[in-house]
Amino acid sequence: xxxxxxxNLFEDLSRxxxxxxxxxFAVSLVTIQTGMFRGAIRSTSLLIDRSRADIWVASQNxxxxxxxxxxxxxxxxxxxxxPGVERAEALLGVGSLWRDSEGHINHVRVFGFEPDxxxxxxxxxxxxxxxxxxxxxxxxxDEKSFDGLNVGGxxxxxxxxxxxxxxxxxxxxxxxxxxxxxxxxxxxENALAYAIAPMGDEPLQGPAPEPPELTSxxxxxxxxxxxxxxxxxxxxxxxxEAALPYTRAYTGEEFAAxxxxxxxxxxGIGFILGLGAIVGAIVGVVVVSQILYSSVSDHLxxxxxxxxxxxxxxxxxxxxxxxxxxxxVLGYIPGMALCFxxxxxALVSKGIVILIxxxxxAWVFGITTIMCISSSIFAIxxxxxxxxxxxFKA
Numbered sequence: 001x002x003x004x005x006x007x008n009l010f011e012d013l014s015r016x017x018x019x020x021x022x023x024x025f026a027v028s029l030v031t032i033q034t035g036m037f038r039g040a041i042r043s044t045s046l047l048i049d050r051s052r053a054d055i056w057v058a059s060q061n062x063x064x065x066x067x068x069x070x071x072x073x074x075x076x077x078x079x080x081x082x083p084g085v086e087r088a089e090a091l092l093g094v095g096s097l098w099r100d101s102e103g104h105i106n107h108v109r110v111f112g113f114e115p116d117x118x119x120x121x122x123x124x125x126x127x128x129x130x131x132x133x134x135x136x137x138x139x140x141x142d143e144k145s146f147d148g149l150n151v152g153g154x155x156x157x158x159x160x161x162x163x164x165x166x167x168x169x170x171x172x173x174x175x176x177x178x179x180x181x182x183x184x185x186x187x188x189e190n191a192l193a194y195a196i197a198p199m200g201d202e203p204l205q206g207p208a209p210e211p212p213e214l215t216s217x218x219x220x221x222x223x224x225x226x227x228x229x230x231x232x233x234x235x236x237x238x239x240x241e242a243a244l245p246y247t248r249a250y251t252g253e254e255f256a257a258x259x260x261x262x263x264x265x266x267x268g269i270g271f272i273l274g275l276g277a278i279v280g281a282i283v284g285v286v287v288v289s290q291i292l293y294s295s296v297s298d299h300l301x302x303x304x305x306x307x308x309x310x311x312x313x314x315x316x317x318x319x320x321x322x323x324x325x326x327x328x329v330l331g332y333i334p335g336m337a338l339c340f341x342x343x344x345x346a347l348v349s350k351g352i353v354i355l356i357x358x359x360x361x362a363w364v365f366g367i368t369t370i371m372c373i374s375s376s377i378f379a380i381x382x383x384x385x386x387x388x389x390x391x392f393k394a
Contacts, residue, residue, distance in 0.1 A: 015291060022287030023331025023368065024338065029280025031339040031364045032354060037273040039353035040178040044263045045256035046123075047111070047175055047183075053089075053119040053224035054233055056255045057240055060248045064262035065255070066093065066109060066180060070219035075244045077216075079223045082243045084231040089119045090214070091222040092188055094195040095181070099160040100150040108149070108161070110139075110184045112191020119224040122185040128170020133187045136211050137161070140170040144351035145182035163197040164208050178352060179269060188214055225249075281371055288327060288375035320376045328372040332365055 048056070048065060057079060062068035079088040092112035099105050113120040115133040122130070122140060132138050139161065141149060151157050157168045161184065176183050186194075189211035196212075214220070223244075227236050237249040250258065264270050343354040 015294070019287060019291035019327055020331045020334070022283065022291075023327060023372070024335035026280045026283050026285075026287070026371065027332050027335025027364060027368055028338050028342070029283070030277045030367060031336065031356060031360065032342060033273045033276040033280065034360055034364070035339070035343060035354035035356045036352070037270060038357070038360065039355035040269060040273075041260050041264050042355060043176070043178045043353060044180065045259045046177065047120075048252055048256040048259060050121045050123065050174070051119060051224065051252060052121060052226065053252060054227045055225040055237060055240065055249050055251055057223040057225060057244060057247050057249045058221070058255075060246050062248060062258075063266075064259040066177075067262065068093075068221055070221060071223070071244075071247060072216065073214050073218045073220050074216045075247065076220065076223050078244050079225055079240060082236070082239050084228050084236045084239060085225055086228045087118060087226040089114055089117055089224045090188060090220045091120055091224055092191045092195070092219075093221040094191055096162045096184075096194045098149060098182070098184075101157070101159065102150060104150055106149060107181045108184045109181045110161070110186060110191050110194055112186055112188040115187055119226055123172035123175035126171045126173050130170070132169045133185070133190070135169075137164050137166045137190055137193070137208060138169045138186065139166055139190070140172050140185040141168060142176040142183050143171050143173045144176040148182050162194040164193065176351070179263065187211070188220075192218060281367060285371050285375050288324065288372050289378045291327070317380055320380055321373060324372040324376040325369065328365075328369045331372075332368045335368075336361060336364070 045065065057071075057075065059069040059071050073090065076088055076090045079085055090113070094110050094112070096108055096110050097105055098108045111120075111122070113122070115130045123142065125140075126143060128140060130140070133140065141151060146152070149159075151159070151168060159166055159168060172185065175185075192214060193209075193211040225236070225240065227233060233251050237251070240249040241247060339354075339356060343356055346352040346354050
């Protein structure tokens with residue numbers, strides 16, 4: 001019986017290639033859409049994942065890394081006095097407007113931190129020194145943002161950020177969220193200056209004022225905490241929440257998961273990319289169904305002969321299902337090869353991560369197999385109506 005399945009499948013090579021192209025397209029669409037979704041969601045927590053902080057303290061109303069209410073700067077001092085805290089640092093996140101040398105504007109997310117920070121890690125530094133951020137109005141940007149911010153990656157560049165002329169002094173990588181505004185990194189003082197200065201059509205006239213020092217009247221976004229060795233993190237979280245009013249404390253893993261859950265469950269990203277995957281699966285089912293149905297129709301006499309010599313229905317069903325399995329395997333392999341090629345190109349040329357993990361690959365193969373076997377149902381229904389007497393008709 002296996003020889004019959006292969007013979008039917010490879011007899012018409014052009015039709016077979018059309019079928020495999022359709023399956024490969026469906027595999028590619030499902031895989032790329034799923035990989036883009038998983039890569040985009042994972043990118044939203046890159047800053048948290050790379051942080052060396054054991055605990056993130058935020059407003060009690062925090063939803064995600066970029067969606068939180070500010071907390072008083074004095075929470076930093078209070079955190080440092082909590083037993084079990086070895087080190088605490090402030091992180092300030094604010095939105096601002098970017099104007100490049102050609103006058104184009106863009107919204108950016110500015111993260112202010114201590115340039116000699118031990119807990120906050122702004123990715124992998126590809127150019128420049130973090131200590132340069134201590135100077136007024138100096139910033140780093142992520143390499144993924146070069147195109148969006150119209151910045152070249154080979155020189156220092158003067159731009160306008162908020163109300164101030166600002167110098168890009170370095171570049172980082174492996175920090176940018178795919179679905180967020182471009183990230184900008186600077187010192188706490190610089191970030192505060194960008195946050196409080198008014199923004200208009202033109203930068204402030206005259207020499208820029210020195211960025212202000214943070215005081216107890218100012219606000220920050222997060223307090224990053226490193227626990228003392230051997231300290232139970234859950235117990236330390238409870239201590240921090242008791243000592244710092246109107247705050248919530250999360251371990252790094254918890255806060256990263258909270259951020260990913262927000263983007264996955266409370267935005268339309270999952271629906272949009274998931275819809276593309278569903279369309280790909282439907283295309284695959286239609287193509288495979290048509291090819292298998294045509295194959296059965298062209299070999300009705302052969303199937304009638306099998307029935308006439310006493311072959312059971314399950315033997316005939318096995319021939320059709322085996323054809324479907326061969327189509328699944330032979331369509332999956334080139335489809336996945338295409339996906340890995342597109343994934344590499346997207347990462348190198350656009351900095352977009354299409355996350356294709358072994359689990360995703362296995363899941364797509366299962367979907368492809370189910371898709372092809374489901375398609376064989378239409379062909380099986382055609383065989384069920386075959387009369388063995390067809391063998392003896394002219």
